[in-house]
Amino acid sequence: MKITLLSTVAEHTLQNEATDFDIALITYSEMSKKDFKLQCSSSLEDMIIGHEEREKAPVYLVLKNKFTGEYCDTSSVLRLQEKLYNEQLENTKADLKRTESVLTSRNAELNRLLSDKEKVEKDISNAIRERASVNQEIRVLERDKRKAEKHFAKSLGKPFYTTGSSRDPFQNVGSQETIIIEEIRPGRGGNFNYADFLLIIDPFNADATASSRFFDKPIIATTIIINTPFSPFQFYESISKQAGFDKKIDTVIQLIRRITLLQEVTDKSIITYKFDNEKNKYVEYERIDNPYYESDKDKIEFNSDVYNKYKEMTLKISQEEDDDRQND
Structure with a gap:
């Protein structure tokens, strides 16, 4: 007689190491046969699962080897099940250990990313502050440069002209002998192209002209002061990136030969090169102190007068609008 158990014992046993066995029910009379073989590791009482109604004899739950016909007790099933469960437990522990290792690794990576994020945010904050500081320094330097160039132009004792909009810098130039070119920029969007610029500052070019809106303007100045945030080499390298520019023809030496005096204005020094x-x-x-430097003017002060006037105007307009709504 064969039976199939629906319990986990039968399920796991038959799927694992007991696939060579059938689960069977036998009576005591069958066990008494001469050729009956039973490998038993527990008492027969432990193998009883019921009694036969007719003979009132006990019925035993055993395993029968499909190939040898030998029987073994159900304790083997329990041992196999325990072994299976232990294997599953060990596998589960190994999986948990691997998962824990992965989580630890990812947690370390997360902490590193958070640390990097904090560092990046700090760097960005520092960069913003440095940028604000640099912008303030640039404004101060631009102010000092303009003071220095105008002071030098006035010291020549002759009328001078300061260029205006980059779209038409020489729009109102006349017969001034001194010209101040403000904030010249190389390259695309700059004030001049390189060829025009070289012609304008050429000391031996008596017929120099500058492009203007309606007609070219003659340049008769004997002194040209150039204000720019670029060094001569930086200016040349930037303007040389224009399409069609040939460094073999338009060399940087052409620019340098035209510069009589080169000075750099910093916040506290004027450096001559x-x-x-x-x-x-x-x-x-040579390096001398910057006489135009005023540290007090570097501070950005809150203009309370402008604020109070704006506030008063805003409140007045708001009151007038309220009066108009009430009248409506």
Whole structure:
């Protein structure tokens, strides 16, 4: 007689190491047969699962080997099940250990990313502050440069002209002998192209003209002061990126030969440079204190007068609108 158990014992046993066995019910009379073989590790009483009604004999639950016909007790099933469960437990522990390792690794990666994020945010904050500081320094330097150039132009004792809009910088130029070119920029969107610029600042070009809106303006100035945030080499490298620019024809030396005096204005110094022909670069010649530097003017103050006037005007307009709504 064969039976199939629906319990987990039968399910796991038959799927694992007991696939060579059938689960069977036998009576005591069958066990008494001469050729009956039973491998038993527990008492027969433990194997009883019921009694036969006719003979009142006990019925035993056993395993029968499909190939040898031998029987073994159900304790083997329990041992197999326990072994299976232990294997599953060990596998589960190993999976949990691997998962824990992965989680630990990912947690460390998360902490590193959070640390990097904090560092990046700090760097951005520092960069914003530095940018604000640099912008303020640029404004101060631009102010000092304009003071220096105008002071120099006035010291020549002759009328001078300061360029205006970059779209038409020489719109109102006349017969001034001194010209101040403000904030010249190279390249696309700049004030001049390189060829025009070289012609304007050429000291031997008596017929120099500058492009203007309605007609070209003659340049008769004997002194040209140029205000720019670029060094001569930076100016040249930037303008040389224009389409069609040929460095073999328009060399940087052409620009350098036209510069009589080169000065850099910093917040506290005015640095004069001279060109070193052997090193092919500008080197510092002299450094003096910046007489135009005013530290108090670097501070950005809150203009309470403007605020109070704006507030008063806003409140007045708001009151008038309320009166108009009530009248309606």
